[in-house]
Amino acid sequence: MRCRDFREETSRRLFGDLDPERAKALEAHLAACEACRAREAEVSGALGALRRLEAFERQNPVPPANVAAILSRDPAPRWIAWRRIGRAAAAVLALVGAASLFRAQVEARDGSITLALSLPWGGTRALPTGSATVDPSIVPLVRETVADVLEPSLRGVARSIAALEARRAMDVETLTLWLEGRRRADARVLTGVLAETRRDLDRTQEAVLEVAGLIPSERPGW
Amino acid sequence: MAEPDDAFLLHRTGAGDRGAFEEFVRRWEGPLYRFLRRVSGSETLALDARQTTLIRIYTRAGTYRGGSVPVWLFRTAYRVASNLKRGEARASLAPIEEDGGVAHASPPPDDLVAQDEERAAVRGALEGLSPPDRAILWLRVAEGLSGAEAARVLGESPSTLRYRFERALRRLRTGLSRASGNGENHAMP
Numbered sequence: 465m466r467c468r469d470f471r472e473e474t475s476r477r478l479f480g481d482l483d484p485e486r487a488k489a490l491e492a493h494l495a496a497c498e499a500c501r502a503r504e505a506e507v508s509g510a511l512g513a514l515r516r517l518e519a520f521e522r523q524n525p526v527p528p529a530n531v532a533a534i535l536s537r538d539p540a541p542r543w544i545a546w547r548r549i550g551r552a553a554a555a556v557l558a559l560v561g562a563a564s565l566f567r568a569q570v571e572a573r574d575g576s577i578t579l580a581l582s583l584p585w586g587g588t589r590a591l592p593t594g595s596a597t598v599d600p601s602i603v604p605l606v607r608e609t610v611a612d613v614l615e616p617s618l619r620g621v622a623r624s625i626a627a628l629e630a631r632r633a634m635d636v637e638t639l640t641l642w643l644e645g646r647r648r649a650d651a652r653v654l655t656g657v658l659a660e661t662r663r664d665l666d667r668t669q670e671a672v673l674e675v676a677g678l679i680p681s682e683r684p685g686w
Numbered sequence: 687m688a689e690p691d692d693a694f695l696l697h698r699t700g701a702g703d704r705g706a707f708e709e710f711v712r713r714w715e716g717p718l719y720r721f722l723r724r725v726s727g728s729e730t731l732a733l734d735a736r737q738t739t740l741i742r743i744y745t746r747a748g749t750y751r752g753g754s755v756p757v758w759l760f761r762t763a764y765r766v767a768s769n770l771k772r773g774e775a776r777a778s779l780a781p782i783e784e785d786g787g788v789a790h791a792s793p794p795p796d797d798l799v800a801q802d803e804e805r806a807a808v809r810g811a812l813e814g815l816s817p818p819d820r821a822i823l824w825l826r827v828a829e830g831l832s833g834a835e836a837a838r839v840l841g842e843s844p845s846t847l848r849y850r851f852e853r854a855l856r857r858l859r860t861g862l863s864r865a866s867g868n869g870e871n872h873a874m875p
Binding site for chain 2: 474475476478479480481506507509510511513514515516517518520521522526527528529530531533534535537538
């Protein structure tokens with residue numbers, strides 16, 4: 465291997481992020497290569513000087529913090545905890561609320577079936593089912609089908625909207641603190657959650673577009 | 687008997703134990719001050735930022751549910767300091783304070799002079815770095831945070847931070863050799 469192949473290893477070792485096997489390979493290379501040894505010595509020389517400064521400054525007295533002034537503050541743990549619970553509650557309400565916003569309606573009149581969505585901003589809108597005259601006996605079957613197919617997808621839309629709202633409400637700082645509060649939550653978890661949020665956003669957008677496609681007009685606020 | 691750990695003190699603080707918080711402050715006021723002093727480059731700002739940081743920690747201790755205490759602490763401090771710094775810059779009140787080190791009452795021996803010179807050179811070189819770079823160096827070297835922890839404090843990805851860390855060290859090194867005059871360094875072979 466050439467010297468440049470060990471740049472990554474050198475930097476990882478400085479950062480405390482090199483696995484033992486690669487560390488061994490690096491050691492072997494440094495033992496053999498004067499140029500790399502010199503490069504590394506430069507950096508570790510700077511590190512050493514910084515360490516000596518730190519050790520020196522550690523001995524200097526530090527002005528004490530004004531603890532009394534801090535303790536006179538109202539600790540707000542309850543409030544913050546409530547705010548968090550409030551957010552969760554808001555998310556649940558939004559979920560339930562949004563689910564009830566779009567309610568599928570199945571009307572059977574005179575042997576003709578119409579499907580409709582009740583809209584969040586009032587009124588209903590017929591879904592493009594085409595019109596068919598059917599035997600009244602299959603109405604229950606249609607109702608079931610609607611319940612099986614349409615309702616879950618509407619609930620999916622509602623859930624996505626709720627997730628979107630909840631996530632938007634939770635700024636990244638709070639999210640990070642919240643994650644840190646969990647046992648063993650780490651950067652990977654955070655990355656995962658952010659990726660999930662992004663996915664949720666994408667799905668919500670798709671779902672919203674889909675619904676919007678069903679409802680061609682009257683889309684205030686969207 | 688083992689000393690109660692930081693997480694325990696925070697839990698106690700959250701439960702309303704003021705004594706636990708006083709102990710927590712006693713432990714962390716030094717490291718926090720030194721970190722903030724180094725990052726902000728100003729003693730006044732460091733003291734302000736430390737007080738604000740500790741107030742935040744105190745009022746939010748009830749929300750602590752585990753996780754690395756130093757990461758939480760230094761991240762809060764870093765944000766507070768950068769906000770204060772921004773405010774200060776806006777008010778055009780950014781005085782550059784000279785870091786005078788420690789004055790000697792009597793002429794010190796030669797090796798002490800050499801050490802003083804090195805420290806002055808390191809301080810000078812640090813002043814030439816950006817606050818985030820100073821923060822990375824200090825967290826890794828003085829506080830012994832792992833690269834991943836330091837990355838969480840600064841809100842950067844570990845790989846970005848690793849690159850910045852090495853770059854900061856090289857700049858520090860360049861600054862040091864410039865400060866020593868002709869660029870020679872007796873630590874080098």
